Amino acid sequence: MVLTDCCPGFGSAAKYIATSTLEASLDVQSMAATSTKVFILEVMGRHAGWMAAASSLARKEKGDAPHIILLPEITFNQKKFLAEVKSVVKKNGYCVVVVSEGLKNNKNKFLSESATKDAFGHAQLGGVAPYIANLITDKLKLKNHWAVSDYLQRSARHIASKTDLEQAMAVGAKAVQYAVEGMNGVMPIIVRGKTKKYSWTIEPAPLAKIANLEKKLPKSFIAKNGMDVTPKAIAYLMPLIQGESFPNFRNGIPEIKELKLKEVKKKLKLWV
DSSP states (O other), X not given: OOSSSSOTTHHHHHHHHHXXXXXXXXXXXXXXXXXXXXXXXXXXXXXXXXXHHHGGGXXXXXTOSOOEEEOTTSOOOHHHHHHHHHHHHXXXXXXXXXXXXXOBOTTSOBTTOOSOXXXXXXXXXXXXXXXXXXXXXXXXXXXXXXXXXXXXXXXXXXXXXXXXHHHHHHHHHHHHHHHHTTOOSEEEEEEEOSSSSOOEEEEEEEGGGTTTOOOOOOGGGBOTTSSSBOHHHHHHHGGGGOSBOOOOEETTEEOOOOOOOOOOOOOSOOOO
């Protein structure tokens, strides 16, 4: 979303994607000599590649996975992509690709678009990972495997970012405060501080400047080859995944608390 530094929940989703990319890459690396050479992870991102970009946080050293990040902001170039996959496999023995579901071809069509529509009338996406996998199989004859993170990336409470949790609670508290104060047509947003150490505050912003708008990756966040992100992007994303806030576990799995919700009498007048 525009104006806000990030959306509540993004930091935790980014942490999950980075962690999954790291763990999957170790698995692929361990078997690359005799089995799978390429792993493709599909993540959410219809028009903006923030989730895919977050996978870059898995890297410790230069050359670590993910080796290729395909963003919806950049038109997919099949020839260039296949050449890069071939080069990475030759150099490292394996290749990890993270791809946004909203990847488009040179005709501005989603590679994974289906005939099904969602509640908003948008084409249902999902399936770009197998598309990429089939491409690698047909053109490069390399054994590969793919996975779709789908709902898992936005519901993995067991690996939530503490920073994200604190921001989400602060946004919720401010929303209640704004309502009590009679503020209307505004949304609490996260504003990044200008200090060297990451800091943030919550401020109101007009909904009219937010609704139906998307914040895409800035050009300065996208690598020149169009298949990676820059250090500037990593510096922006890294603070958002800091800290852990593990839930309580019961019988070996996270314990989910159930809210005891009680109805209260309506206080606000009907909005016409």
